Amino acid sequence: xxxxxxxxDQVNVAEGNPLTVKCTYSVSGNPYLFWYVQYPNRGLQxxxxxxxxxxxVKGSYGFEAEFNKSQTSFHLKKPSALVSDSALYFCAVxxxxxxxxxxxxxFGTGTRLLVSP
Amino acid sequence: EAGVTQFPSHSVIEKxxxxxxxxxxxxGHDNLYWYRRVMGKEIKFLLHFVKxxxxxxxxxPNNRFLAERTGGTYSTLKVQPAELEDSGVYFxxxxxxxxxxxxxxxxxxxxxx
Numbered sequence: 001x002x003x004x005x006x007x008x009d010q011v012n013v014a015e016g017n018p019l020t021v022k023c024t025y026s027v028s029g030n031p032y033l034f035w036y037v038q039y040p041n042r043g044l045q046x047x048x049x050x051x052x053x054x055x056x057v058k059g060s061y062g063f064e065a066e067f068n069k070s071q072t073s074f075h076l077k078k079p080s081a082l083v084s085d086s087a088l089y090f091c092a093v094x095x096x097x098x099x100x101x102x103x104x105x106x107f108g109t110g111t112r113l114l115v116s117p
Numbered sequence: 118e119a120g121v122t123q124f125p126s127h128s129v130i131e132k133x134x135x136x137x138x139x140x141x142x143x144x145g146h147d148n149l150y151w152y153r154r155v156m157g158k159e160i161k162f163l164l165h166f167v168k169x170x171x172x173x174x175x176x177x178p179n180n181r182f183l184a185e186r187t188g189g190t191y192s193t194l195k196v197q198p199a200e201l202e203d204s205g206v207y208f209x210x211x212x213x214x215x216x217x218x219x220x221x222x223x224x225x226x227x228x229x230x
Contacts, residue, residue, distance in 0.1 A: 036221070043121075043223035044160075044208060090160060096216070102172050103216050104150065107160040 002027045002095040004074075006108035013081045014116050021076040021111045023091030032094035033074040034105065035065055039087045047089075050074060061085070081115045088112050119143065121222035123209050129228045135197040138225045140209030142191070148212040149192050150219060151184060152176075155205030166192060167215070199229045 003026045013019045025031050035047040048059025055067045065076045076089060091108040122141045130136050142149045151163040163182070164174040168189035177184070181200070186192040196203055210221040 034218075043123075044210075044221035046218060046220060049218060092160075094216075097173065100172065101215060102148075102165060102167070103212075103219075104162045104165060104173065104176075105152075105160075105219060106162070107152075109159045 002031075002093045002106050004033075004091045004093045004106065004108040006089075006091055006111045008111050009109075010112045010114060012114050012116065015083050016080050019078050019081040019085070019113065019115070021089050021091075021113060023074045023076065023108060025072050025074060025091075025093050027093055031067075031074075032096075033065075033067065034092040034094070035059065035063070035074075035076050036090045036092060036107075037061075037087050038090065038110075044090065047076070081113075083115045083117055086113055086115045121209055121211050121220055123207075123222040123225050125225060126223060127226045127228075129230060130199055132201055132229055133198045135195065136199055136227060138194045138196075138207050138209075138227070140192045140194070140222060142209070142211030143213075143220060146211035146213050146220075147189070148215060148217070148219075149186060150210040150212075151192070151194055152208040152210065152221075153205050154208070155202065160208065163194075196227070199227075201229050203227060204229045 005024050033050045036044045050057045050067045058064045088110050090110045092105040124139045149166040154160045162176040165172045166186045183195045206224040208224045210219045212219045
């Protein structure tokens, strides 16, 4: 079964510093990986995805993620954090049912990012 | 273009009562999904509609949960009777293509007391 792990419950970073939110995956076949963000009292917003191609994927709000096959990782990064980036971040992997081709997402437990002024 | 919309945004009900959550997917999206996050745990898949047909309901926790999508447009998720452990956030999502990016709504926050 496809799965992702987010080893950190919370990440603290000062505004202006680079940030990294970690995600590792376990899949059979090619991984299709996603990052979503949930701002306080809001829904899930799509940030970026990796399907194939360049290992560095750029997404919304200045975020990017690096796909590393040898380390089975898909860490979310941003060169300079903003206080407004404080939110809950979820890594997810696509799980496709082999006989139907239909997809669903399998999520990690989430990482709370706290950016201090 | 409107995103996925959900109603109500918040609901507080007593144990044993019934709650019906509604989801309107992005226009033209045949694929509609329900997920939920309870007690600060991970977000878990509940079920998947393609138009009006249930394609996968393997994540539905028990028979107190009933999802419908009559006409292949909006969907409802009914919890009857609600239990304390049903408290959490229920997310609806939709995608255009079967393997397209899945877009989520704001969630319906359910509290059962």
